[in-house]
Amino acid sequence: MTTRNTKVMNRFDVTSRLIAKLKHEEAVIGGIGNTNFDLWAAGHRPQNFYMLGSMGLAFPIALGVALAQPDRRVFALEGDGSLLMQLGALSTIATLKPKNLIMVVMDNGIYQITGAQPTPAASVADIVAIAIGSGLANSAWAADEEDFERLVEAAMSAAEPHLIAVRIDDKPGVGTTRRDPVQIRERFMHGLGVREPL
Numbered sequence: 001m002t003t004r005n006t007k008v009m010n011r012f013d014v015t016s017r018l019i020a021k022l023k024h025e026e027a028v029i030g031g032i033g034n035t036n037f038d039l040w041a042a043g044h045r046p047q048n049f050y051m052l053g054s055m056g057l058a059f060p061i062a063l064g065v066a067l068a069q070p071d072r073r074v075f076a077l078e079g080d081g082s083l084l085m086q087l088g089a090l091s092t093i094a095t096l097k098p099k100n101l102i103m104v105v106m107d108n109g110i111y112q113i114t115g116a117q118p119t120p121a122a123s124v125a126d127i128v129a130i131a132i133g134s135g136l137a138n139s140a141w142a143a144d145e146e147d148f149e150r151l152v153e154a155a156m157s158a159a160e161p162h163l164i165a166v167r168i169d170d171k172p173g174v175g176t177t178r179r180d181p182v183q184i185r186e187r188f189m190h191g192l193g194v195r196e197p198l
Contacts, residue, residue, distance in 0.1 A: 006167040007144040011106050012038040012174045014142075014166050015077065017149055018104065019043035021156070024073065027065050027192060030177075031058035031078040035106055037173025039077060046191025050177045050184050056086030059093065059103055066098035069192060073100050073156060080107040080121040087130065090163075094135025099159040102152070108168045131163045139163040 015038045022028070022045075029049045030036030035058070036050040049065075051058055062076030083089075083105055093101065109122030121127055131139035138155070142148035142164055155162035178184075189195035 006141050008167050008169050009142070009145055009148070010171060011035070011108075011166075011168045012042060012171070014104075014106070014145065014148055014168065015039055016042040017145060018075065018077075018152060019045075021149070021152055022047075022075075025191070026073040026075060027062070027069070027188075028075045028077065029058045029062040029065065031055075031076070031082045033079065033082075034173035035077045035079050035082075036177050037175050040177045041173070041175030046187050048191075049188040052177070052179060052181055052184070055082040056084075056089070058082065059086065059089040062101060062103070063089065063093055063096065063098060065192070066101040067096065070098070070100055072192070073102065074098075076101070076103045078103065078105055080105055080109065080127055081119045083127065084119055084121065084125065087134070090131050090134035090136055093161055098161055101161045102155040103161070103163040105163065105165045106168045107165055108170050127165045128163070131165075136161060136163050140165070142166045 019042045025047050027047045030039035032051045032055055039048055058076045058078040062074050066074040105127050107121050107127055109119055128139045128141050140151055142151055151164045
């Protein structure tokens with residue numbers, strides 16, 4: 001399936017649908033900008049980590065968490081522009097095969113935060129084809145919201161990495177993440193059970 005066959009969805013709605021499915025202290029790494037703004041607004045929890053100022057690092061950070069805590073399901077939410085800045089992460093994830101990592105790419109075809117310049121995903125780059133070509137066989141476009149939920153459920157019951165791409169609109173994030181890196185880190189580490197609260 002290509003993006004031409006998918007419904008344009010809303011990032012906050014899709015993120016809210018994902019958060020509603022989390023029942024076992026799953027970790028969620030939110031990429032920079034609107035991706036983590038919507039994660040914050042959809043359901044702030046200690047197991048959420050909100051990226052600040054670093055494009056393309058949600059997948060590598062989520063990989064580290066998935067490897068360090070193999071019994072915890074880990075989600076990474078990333079925009080198409082940020083992922084395109086760090087494509088090497090896909091082949092690294094395919095090589096290491098963490099059984100508990102689920103990646104969600106929010107693809108609106110623009111670098112939204114910096115002025116809506118088009119990304120290569122807007123015209124020539126198919127995120128799912130790139131992921132499959134990098135060795136992530138369980139990669140798919142969500143056709144609509146119900147298909148997104150089905151893909152998430154399938155990934156949560158699998159024992160290999162999955163990538164779900166979602167074609168989204170260009171609406172801005174609903175919330176604004178509190179920009180306190182130390183607090184974000186400490187709350188997340190406590191949420192993962194690796195540090196006592198301050």
